Amino acid sequence: MATAREVKKRIRSVKNIGQITRALEAVSASRVRKAQARVLASRAFAEKAWEILLNVQNSMTGTSLHPLLTARSEVKNTMVILITSDRGLAGAFNTNILRVARRFEERLGTPARFVTIGRKGRDSLIRVQENVVAEFSNPAETTLQQISPIVRLATEEFLNGTVDEVFIAYTDFVNLLTQRPRVTRLLPLSPYETEDQVVAELIKNAPHVSSGSADYEYEPSATAILDEIVPRFTLLQMYQAILESQASEHSARMVAMRNASDNASTLVEDLTLVYNKARQAGITSEILDIVGGAEALQNSIDKLAVNIEADLAAQAVI
Secondary structure, eight states: OOOHHHHHHHHHHHHHHHHHHHHHHHHHHHHHHHHHHHHHHHHHHHHHHHHHHHHHHHHOTTSOOOTTTOOOSSOOOEEEEEEOOSSOOSTTHHHHHHHHHHHHHHHHOSOEEEEEESHHHHHHHHHTTOOEEEEEOOOSSOOHHHHHHHHHHHHHHHHTTSOSEEEEEEEEEOSSSOEEEEEEEEESSSOOOOSOHHHHHHBOOOOOOOSSOOOOOOSSOHHHHHHHHHHHHHHHHHHHHHHHHHHHHHHHHHHHHHHHHHHHHHHHHHHHHHHHHHHHHHHHHHHHHHHHHHHHHHHHHHHHHHHHHHHHHHHHHO
């Protein structure tokens, strides 16, 4: 059993860790509100832009599609853009999306090239010797200018034939307590269909598109409009995925730090009981030592008194 001093030192250490987790929880709580507002504000726009893009694409019967909209007849190579965090202490946030991304790659059955956003994803993929061709940091405040190099890399790889499909693996934000790791296809910009039920469960459902054919007037032409909006929409899709991932990260970290703080409080209470027992055991041991010493001293005094009495009796006889 640990001594009272050792238990007291451990209680102090747990309390210090609890202060750190409470501070991290407060920081994440302040950040998640802003991240949630950003992702909810842009989600409706992204879904509506997707609907307009598909309607314009469907209306172009008999004309060639934009290169970023054209699906390849045979998929030989794929690219997976993996979005994780730069820091840990977010519970199972990074582990879940890494597991989904690797499982998705295995089910595709084609060679995959990974582009990582966030150090956690980069380190994990390099550790298992995956083909990581590029890595980017995950900034706290994401702007379109910051993610332009990522989209440019994916677009160039797709257009020059290095890869035939580009996917984004990210964590979809549902609410503060629920985040779902998902995979969505970035290029070509069209709904992804597969007969593999496992892959279908990992793919995010495409936003609802109105069934009726929308009547648009194009100026100057549908082709010119697609040439303008398709690259912008590709950038928008990546931007929305990063916002979803960041909101999920802050939510997961806030919940993880709250659980850690609660566990620290519970552990302090348990250790306090152990400390009281150890202190009580130490006091009891000291009392027993005192009682034992007093009894031994009393026995010595009794023996000395007997000896003195014996000596006195012997002298009286003489």
